[in-house]
């Protein structure tokens with residue numbers, strides 16, 4: 056293995072990103088950012104595992120950093136330009152395509168999760184994207200180009216490094232899969248572990264039309280329950296109806312206590328409660344005998360300095376005892392042992408069309424779709440204005456995707472088709488794909504150029520067995536655009552001949 060040293064000098068980058076008031080002030084600040092030496096020192100290794108050489112990964116990126124503790128997200132968080140991180144041996148470098156907004160983003164920026172943490176620290180809990188670089192150990196399970204999703208810190212960035220063991224493989228980098236990571240998993244696990252749902256029981260979901268509420272409604276219906284859900288508009292009520300919710304309650308036009316008194320005389324068997332304050336009080340007062348109230352959150356207080364609105368806690372022991380009822384807290388990170396099973400089951404339901412995963416990308420907002428890290432601020436405001444329908448998601452533009460240069464021409468390093476990805480991928484991962492019968496699809500308009508690049512790349516690998524092969528120019532493959540089984544077989548056999556019979560090491 057080559058020991059060529061790639062050293063990027065330590066340098067100070069001074070960035071003036073604009074000025075203005077309000078959001079603009081928060082987002083566009085000036086920063087001195089110390090750019091450390093990049094730790095990739097072996098060029099041959101970096102060529103195999105990251106495509107810096109093809110320059111499709113830039114050396115710097117945008118990310119959101121909590122620089123001051125505050126529940127006011129705009130005050131707490133600022134946009135910075137930093138070096139793209141390098142994955143460790145067991146890590147993936149993921150190019151984020153969609154990142155999820157969570158109500159607790161402002162609890163996190165206020166330092167309420169871990170009071171020992173001091174700024175600066177990264178923001179964002181979840182993302183979906185593509186693998187663009189990886190460590191050697193991580194390459195046993197993943198390859199460049201894989202679509203992945205993750206629930207771990209630092210997702211409000213163009214690129215995130217995450218441990219491979221925490222990654223969920225998804226069919227495509229689509230926002231619907233993002234909805235499952237925190238919002239779906241919370242509803243799935245909380246109702247399963249703490250809900251003890253039984254057919255015919257009455258379930259109340261608060262903030263029912265939001266990220267996690269939409270899943271709680273659907274899982275409670277799947278369990279055969281009668282479901283009520285609170286929301287703040289008729290549009291949301293209509294959405295809840297479409298999910299199967301038996302009784303949407305628009306609390307802006309109806310009195311929640313009155314609805315519960317009139318329509319639930321037997322009380323609520325289970326409550327999936329996310330709002331807190333007076334809503335918490337109202338549902339506690341409506342608990343059935345042996346009713347279970349799961350505390351999912353208390354969003355009504357998050358924007359206050361204490362993070363909480365008062366509840367009638369003094370009377371709680373009496374109310375619970377009189378009905379043998381219980382209040383149960385749920386926090387997703389405490390249930391990670393259940394996470395894999397929950398994700399697998401939800402992905403199956405999602406792929407099978409059995410689960411609605413509603414995404415709110417901000418298309419209906421006056422400023423339009425949430426695109427780019429700058430719009431995370433707008434997306435948080437959208438949620439806290441109670442305007443979102445479904446999971447709030449921000450799209451990060453695909454900076455790599457440049458328009459194809461035309462059939463058979465152009466530079467394959469500027470292309471993101473699968474063959475171009477192969478041209479830059481690690482040899483073990485290409486080998487594994489061939490072994491598992493997963494040759495590249497052929498929709499790229501300049502597929503020949505991309506396959507030629509892959510061919511040259513693989514033909515030049517040291518240790519490749521077999522005679523040296525001329526590089527056909529242009530490479531001719533029969534009907535590569537037809538995507539038939541026989542074409543796939545032809546491509547597979549073509550690639551099989553290019554690489555050694557055992558994984559390259």
Ligand SMILES: NC(=O)c1ccc[n+]([C@@H]2O[C@H](COP(=O)([O-])OP(=O)(O)OC[C@H]3O[C@@H](n4cnc5c(N)ncnc54)[C@H](OP(=O)(O)O)[C@@H]3O)[C@@H](O)[C@H]2O)c1
Nearest residue numbers: 157158262265266267286287329352353355385386387441
């Ligand atoms: N425990 C856990 O592990 C866990 C994990 C994920 C989420 N959560 C909790 O689940 C809840 C929902 O979170 P999410 O991220 O899925 O958000 P979301 O439901 O997508 O959005 C928040 C919704 O809360 C409702 N809301 C009610 N009162 C509000 C108020 N005073 N201010 C702002 N919004 C209010 C709004 O809907 P309406 O206008 O229709 O009422 C708003 O759309 C939060 O309490 C969050 O902390 C907990």
